[in-house]
Amino acid sequence: MSQIYDRVALIGLGLIASSMFWAMKRGGLVGEVTGYARSAETRDTARRIGLCDRVCDSAAEAVEGADLVVLCVPVGVMGAVAAEIAPMLKPGATVTDVGSVKRHVIEAVSPHLPDNVFFIAGHPLAGTEHSGPESGFAELFDNRWCLLVPVDGTPEEPVERLRHLWEGMGSNVETMDADHHDLVLAVTSHAPHLIAYTMVGVADDLRRVTDSEVIKYSAAGFRDFTRIAASDPTMWRDVFLTNKDATLEILGRFTEELFALQRAIRTGDGDHLHDYFTRTRAIRRSIIEAGQDTDAPNFGRSHQVTK
Amino acid sequence: MSQIYDRVALIGLGLIASSMFWAMKRGGLVGEVTGYARSAETRDTARRIGLCDRVCDSAAEAVEGADLVVLCVPVGVMGAVAAEIAPMLKPGATVTDVGSVKRHVIEAVSPHLPDNVFFIAGHPLAGTEHSGPESGFAELFDNRWCLLVPVDGTPEEPVERLRHLWEGMGSNVETMDADHHDLVLAVTSHAPHLIAYTMVGVADDLRRVTDSEVIKYSAAGFRDFTRIAASDPTMWRDVFLTNKDATLEILGRFTEELFALQRAIRTGDGDHLHDYFTRTRAIRRSIIEAGQDTDAPNFGRSHQVTK
Numbered sequence: 001m002s003q004i005y006d007r008v009a010l011i012g013l014g015l016i017a018s019s020m021f022w023a024m025k026r027g028g029l030v031g032e033v034t035g036y037a038r039s040a041e042t043r044d045t046a047r048r049i050g051l052c053d054r055v056c057d058s059a060a061e062a063v064e065g066a067d068l069v070v071l072c073v074p075v076g077v078m079g080a081v082a083a084e085i086a087p088m089l090k091p092g093a094t095v096t097d098v099g100s101v102k103r104h105v106i107e108a109v110s111p112h113l114p115d116n117v118f119f120i121a122g123h124p125l126a127g128t129e130h131s132g133p134e135s136g137f138a139e140l141f142d143n144r145w146c147l148l149v150p151v152d153g154t155p156e157e158p159v160e161r162l163r164h165l166w167e168g169m170g171s172n173v174e175t176m177d178a179d180h181h182d183l184v185l186a187v188t189s190h191a192p193h194l195i196a197y198t199m200v201g202v203a204d205d206l207r208r209v210t211d212s213e214v215i216k217y218s219a220a221g222f223r224d225f226t227r228i229a230a231s232d233p234t235m236w237r238d239v240f241l242t243n244k245d246a247t248l249e250i251l252g253r254f255t256e257e258l259f260a261l262q263r264a265i266r267t268g269d270g271d272h273l274h275d276y277f278t279r280t281r282a283i284r285r286s287i288i289e290a291g292q293d294t295d296a297p298n299f300g301r302s303h304q305v306t307k
Numbered sequence: 308m309s310q311i312y313d314r315v316a317l318i319g320l321g322l323i324a325s326s327m328f329w330a331m332k333r334g335g336l337v338g339e340v341t342g343y344a345r346s347a348e349t350r351d352t353a354r355r356i357g358l359c360d361r362v363c364d365s366a367a368e369a370v371e372g373a374d375l376v377v378l379c380v381p382v383g384v385m386g387a388v389a390a391e392i393a394p395m396l397k398p399g400a401t402v403t404d405v406g407s408v409k410r411h412v413i414e415a416v417s418p419h420l421p422d423n424v425f426f427i428a429g430h431p432l433a434g435t436e437h438s439g440p441e442s443g444f445a446e447l448f449d450n451r452w453c454l455l456v457p458v459d460g461t462p463e464e465p466v467e468r469l470r471h472l473w474e475g476m477g478s479n480v481e482t483m484d485a486d487h488h489d490l491v492l493a494v495t496s497h498a499p500h501l502i503a504y505t506m507v508g509v510a511d512d513l514r515r516v517t518d519s520e521v522i523k524y525s526a527a528g529f530r531d532f533t534r535i536a537a538s539d540p541t542m543w544r545d546v547f548l549t550n551k552d553a554t555l556e557i558l559g560r561f562t563e564e565l566f567a568l569q570r571a572i573r574t575g576d577g578d579h580l581h582d583y584f585t586r587t588r589a590i591r592r593s594i595i596e597a598g599q600d601t602d603a604p605n606f607g608r609s610h611q612v613t614k
Contacts, residue, residue, distance in 0.1 A: 076577075100527075125527045128604030129591070135604070144526055184520050187510050189527035194572075196531075198565045199502055200587040202557065203494050205564075213491050215593045219451055220407075220432040220496035221503075221535050223600045228528050230591035233584035240572045240580055250509065251569055255562065257512075258505045262558055265501075265547045270383075273547055277540035280507040284436070284537035286522045293530045297435030297442070299606040 004165045005067040006031040011059050011081055012072035013037040013046050014232075015127060016098045018136025020070065021051055023169035026138040030165070036062035037133070038073075045133045060088040068165070071097035071109070076238035079108030091116040094158045098124055100185060100235070102149045102178040104242035110151060118158040121149040123181065124171060125189075131232040142170035143291055149178050186246035190239055191254060193228050194247065197236075200229040311472045312374040313338040318366050318388055319379035320344040320353050321539070322434060323405045325443025327377065328358055330476035333445040337472070343369035344440070345380075352440045367395045375472070378404035378416070383545035386415030398423040401465045405431055407492060407542070409456045409485040411549035417458060425465040428456040430488065431478060432496075438539040449477035450598055456485050493553035497546055498561060500535050501554065504543075507536040 008030045010017040017035065024030045035052030036059045037043050046055045056062040063069045063085045073081050078097060089095065095117055099105045102121050113119050126144040128135065146166040150159050163173045176184075203214045203222060214222065240247055264272040288295045315337045317324040324342065331337045342359030343366045344350050353362045363369040370376045370392045380388050385404060396402065402424055406412045409428050420426055433451040435442065453473040457466050470480045483491075510521045510529060521529065547554055571579040595602045 125524050127527075130604050137604075145524055147524075184524055185527060187513055188521055188524045188529040191509075192506055192528040192532055194568060195502060195506055195565070196528075197584055197587050198561060198568055199499055200590055201583055202498075202561050202564050204586060204590055206494055206557075206560065214495060215590065215597050215599065217432050217452055217454075217491060217495045218594045218597075218599050220434075220492060221499040222495040223594050224503075224531055224535055225499055226587070226591040226594055226600070227606065228531055229584075229587040231584075233581050233588070236584050237577050237580040241575055241577055244572055244575075248569060248572060250513075251565070253513070254505060254509050255565070257509050258502070258558070258562070261501060261505055262555060265551055265555060268548055268551075270544050270548055273544040274540050276508055277504055277536075277538075277543050279511060280504050280533070280536040281540070283507055283511055283522070284533040287525045287530050287533055290522050290525075292522065292525050293533070294608050297437050297444075299534065299608050301601050301606050 003031050004029050004161060004168065007066045008033045008068045008070065009062045009066035010035045010052065010070050010072055011062060011085065013042050013051060013055075013133045014072060015131050015135045015140075016124065017070065017072035018046075018051050018133050019126070019138065019140035020072070020098075020136075020169065022136055022138035023141055024165070027168040029168040030068075034062040034066065042133055049134060051133055051136070059085050063090075063093075064088050065090055067093055068162070069093060069095045071095070071099070074234050074238045075099040075101050075105055075242050076234075078105050079112065082109040082112040086112045086114060089114060089117050094118045094120060094162060096120050096122045096148075096162060098122060100189065100239045101243040102147075102181045106149065106151060106178055118154050119151055120154060120159055120162050121151070121178065122162070122166075123147045123149075123185070124166070126171075127231070129227050129230040131235075139170065141166070144171055146171040146173050147181055148173060148175045149181055150175060182243050183246045183249075186243060186250045190243055190247045191250040193231065193236060194240065194251065195254065196225040196229040199225045310338050311336050311468060311475065314373045315340045315375045315377065316369045316373035317342045317359065317377050317379055318369060318392065320349050320358060320362075320440045321379060322438050322442045322447075323431065324377065324379035325353075325358050325440050326433075326445065326447035327379070327405075327443075327476065329443055329445035330448055331472070334475040336475040337375075341369040341373065349440055356441060358440055358443070366392050370397075370400075371395050372397055374400055375469070376400060376402045378402065378406070381541050381545045382406040382408050382412055382549050383541075385412050386419065389416040389419040393419045393421060396421060396424050401425045401427060401469060403427050403429045403455075403469060405429060407496065407546045408550040409454075409488045413456065413458060413485055425461050426458055427461060427466055427469050428458070428485065429469065429473075430454045430456075430492070431473070433478075434538070436534045436537040438542075446477065448473070451478055453478040453480050454488055455480060455482045456488055457482060489550050490553045490556075493550060493557045497550055497554045498557040500538065500543060501547065501558065502561065503532040503536040506532045
C-alpha cells in the first residue's frame with residue numbers, strides 16, 4: 001500500500017496517540033510521524049520507547065510540514081492547542097481530533113484554523129482504562145468504529161483519505177453529524193461512565209461496609225464498574241462539561257427508569273422486574289453477534305491466583 | 308484428601324450447582340452426588356452431559372441419605388423446596404444454600420427443617436452472565452469468596468466441614484451474620500446489577516438512537532453494563548424482592564451522589580468532577596491487588612474479528 005500521508009503530527013501522546021502511532025507503523029500507512037506532549041516527562045518517555053519518529057519540544061515544531069495533524073488532547077484544551085498551531089499549519093493540510101465530544105470541539109477548534117486547511121473532527125470508539133504514552137498498542141482500533149464528523153463544505157477527497165487511514169489502522173468508519181454523535185455517545189459512553197463513577201464513589205463512601213469488604217467481594221458485580229471508573233479523570237471531566245445537555249438528558253431518562261424499578265421493588269411487583277430483566281438480555285446477544293464483545297463468561301477474564 | 312461428605316444432593320441444576328459438581332469431582336472431595344431439577348428438560352440435559360452421578364426425578368429422592376443437601380434454586384422458592392425435602396432428610400445432615408440473599412433464606416428455610424439437621428446458609432460470590440446446567444465449570448470458585456452464615460447455635464463441626472468443602476472447590480471462606488451479608492451484597496452486587504439493568508433498558512428504549520447504533524458503538528463503555536444485565540431474570544427478580552431494604556438504601560445513596568454529580572455538570576464545577584473521578588481510580592487498583600480482577604486492559608478481552 002502506498003503511504004496515505006507523508007507526514008503526520010500527533011499532538012498529545014496518551015493512549016490514543018500512542019496506539020495510532022503503532023497502528024500506522026504496523027500498516028506502513030504513513031511516512032514520518034512527529035509528536036508533541038506538553039509534559040517534558042511524557043516527551044522523555046516517548047523518546048525512550050520509540051514512540052514517534054521525532055518528538056518535538058513544541059506543538060508548532062511538530063506540525064510544521066505535516067499533511068495530517070491529529071489533536072489527541074483532552075476536549076477542554078482543543079481550542080487552545082488549535083490556536084497555538086494555526087500559524088504553522090501547511091496549506092492543504094488536514095486537521096483532525098480524537099475527542100469524545102464533537103459539537104464542542106468543532107466550535108472550539110474551527111475559528112482558529114486558516115481557510116486553507118481542512119478540519120475533519122473524529123472519534124475512535126476505542127480505549128482502555130489505562131492512560132499515558134506507554135499504554136498504547138497497535139491492535140486498539142481493530143474492528144472498532146471510528147466516527148468522522150466533517151464540517152460543512154469539506155470536500156470529499158480529504159475525508160476519504162482520513163477514512164483510509166482509519167481503515168488501515170483496523171477501524172470501521174462512519175460519518176455522522178455532530179449533534180447526533182454527541183447524543184449517541186451520551187447513551188453508549190458518557191452516561192454509563194458517570195453511572196459507573198457514581199456507583200464506585202458510593203461504595204467508597206459507605207462507612208458501614210469497610211473498604212476491604214467492598215474490594216474482597218467485588219467479583220459479585222461491582223468490579224465491572226470499577227474498570228471504566230478508572231479511566232482518565234481529566235478526559236472525563238472535560239467530556240461531561242462539554243456534552244452537558246445530551247448527558248443530562250440521558251441521565252434524566254436513567255433516573256426515571258431507576259425510580260420505576262425502585263418502586264417495583266418497594267411494592268413487590270415481581271412481574272415488572274422479570275419483564276425488564278428479560279428484555280435487557282437480548283441486547284447483550286446482539287452486541288456479541290455484532291463482534292463488539294466476547295461471549296466468553298466474565299469477558300474471558302483469567303482467574304487470578306494471587307491472594 | 309479423604310472425602311468430606313459421602314453423599315451430596317444438589318437441588319436445582321443451574322450454573323452454580325453444575326460448577327459445584329465439577330469442582331467437587333476435580334478435587335475428589337465427595338462420594339456420590341445426586342441431583343434434581345424441577346424441569347424435565349434440565350434433568351435430561353444433566354443426564355446427557357454427565358452432570359451428577361445420579362439424576363433423580365424428585366427432590367425427596369435426591370436428598371434421601373445425603374450428608375449434605377445444597378439448595379441451588381432461586382431465592383424465592385427456597386422455602387417451598389425446604390418444606391418438600393424436610394421429611395426425607397437424614398438425621399445429622401447439613402443443609403446449605405447458594406442464594407444471594409441470606410436473611411430471607413434463613414427465615415424461609417429454617418422453620419421447615421427438623422431439629423436434627425444443621426442449616427448453614429451460604430453464598431459463593433462467583434458466577435457468570437450465563438445460566439443453566441451446561442454453563443458450569445470446575446474453576447468458577449477458584450480464588451473467589453464464599454460467605455457462610457450459620458444460624459445461632461450451630462455447632463462448630465458441621466460449619467468447619469462445609470468450609471473445607473468450599474476451600475476444596477477453590478474458595479476463600481468467611482463467616483458473617485445475615486444482615487451484614489445482605490448490606491455488603493447490596494453494595495457489591497445487588498445495586499450494581501439493578502443499575503446495569505436500568506442503563507441497558509434506557510438504551511433499548513431511546514427511540515432517537517437506533518438499536519443498531521447502541522449495539523455498534525457499545526465498545527465505548529456501554530457493553531460493560533450489558534454483561535451483568537444479561538444475568539438470569541428469575542434469580543435477580545427474587546434477589547431484589549427479598550433484599551428490599553438494603554438494596555433500596557444503597558440505591559437511595561446512589562441517587563443522591565448521582566444528583567450531586569449532575570449538578571456539578573450543570574453548573575460547570577469541573578473541580579468536583581475531577582476530584583470524584585480521581586478517588587474512584589484507587590479502588591480499581593486495590594481490587595486488582597486483591598486478586599479479584601485482571602489488570603489486562605479491557606479485562607483482557609480478545610478483539611473480535613467477526614463483523
